[in-house]
Amino acid sequence: MKILLAGLLAFYSSLADAGDLFIRDAYIPPLPPVGKVYAAYMIISNKSERARTLVGVRAAAFTMAHVHESKIIDGVASMQSVKALEVPAGKSIAMMPGRIHVMLIKPTVDIAAHDTVILELMFADGEVVSVNAELGKIN
Amino acid sequence: MKSITKQVVRSVVAITFYLLTSPLNAQVQGVELDKPELIPSFTLSDKEGTTFTDHDLKNQWTLLMFGFNSCPDVCPFTLGNLEAAVAETAVRVHPDSVPKVVYISVDPGRDRDVVSDYAKFFHPDFLGVTGEQEQIDVLIKATDSFYRFMPADDNGYYEVQHSSSVSVVGPDGMLRAKLQPPFDPGKTAEFLARQQIKFRRKSIQ
């Protein structure tokens, strides 16, 4: 029974459903213990008929969380802050390595592989959607 | 007549298909230098005092990657892809020719004590080193690379912009090619194996 419950929880935790915003496949790739700056990736789908805009992320397990976009310009890799990430009506936005990511700086608690990290995605209309991202997963 | 039309249609379809797919196939994984360049002498090290110098470039293939440990996205992604690319290369080349991956942190201030542990996490054979900024700069210049420290934010976090390409150094200590993102494992391995064949042919001549 316990196992079944855990399985069910795991199933639900991988999907965040907040009406018309669906967040799935949230994960944080593994880092060595000496690594202090992580990245989270996920797919945000907007099933509604109006555009929705991600304006920030909160992560209690980290000192800071920022939405960033990696860019390679003239062979040089850099990151830019994404203040507003629009998810058009009926569309999905995929965060992925080398592109848009949630940068997570310095864990405030001990985190280990297979832990789940709660990320709160804040949208421009005030809606906050929580999603559980698994640490140590490679997509 | 009918069959000719069919054939023409088929060719057109084939050409269109080729045109549509070729930009992806032609995606550059590596660029060979017109003229190989000698890497000058330098000394880098890790916290255990293990040194990495120009002498270590001899008699093996080396992949030099620049980065910094507080790089959340591009660096772990590159190291992960290099691990896969080297594994793919290992099935194509002689065990002695499997390239050694050396991760060089351009951020010794934050990374000096942890750079080797960081690199080893991605593969136990990966070497992670850093050093005096001027020694790092010798390699940066020799590989036509670049890095720049960005201003710190309110929490003290600073980014270090850096070249995304990986330098391929031959067993003669010469810079021979550059690998470029996204470092597709199969294509990168193909490119490296081809570089090695070319190198051997030239050495025999």
Ligand SMILES: [Cu+2]
């Ligand atoms: Cu970032």
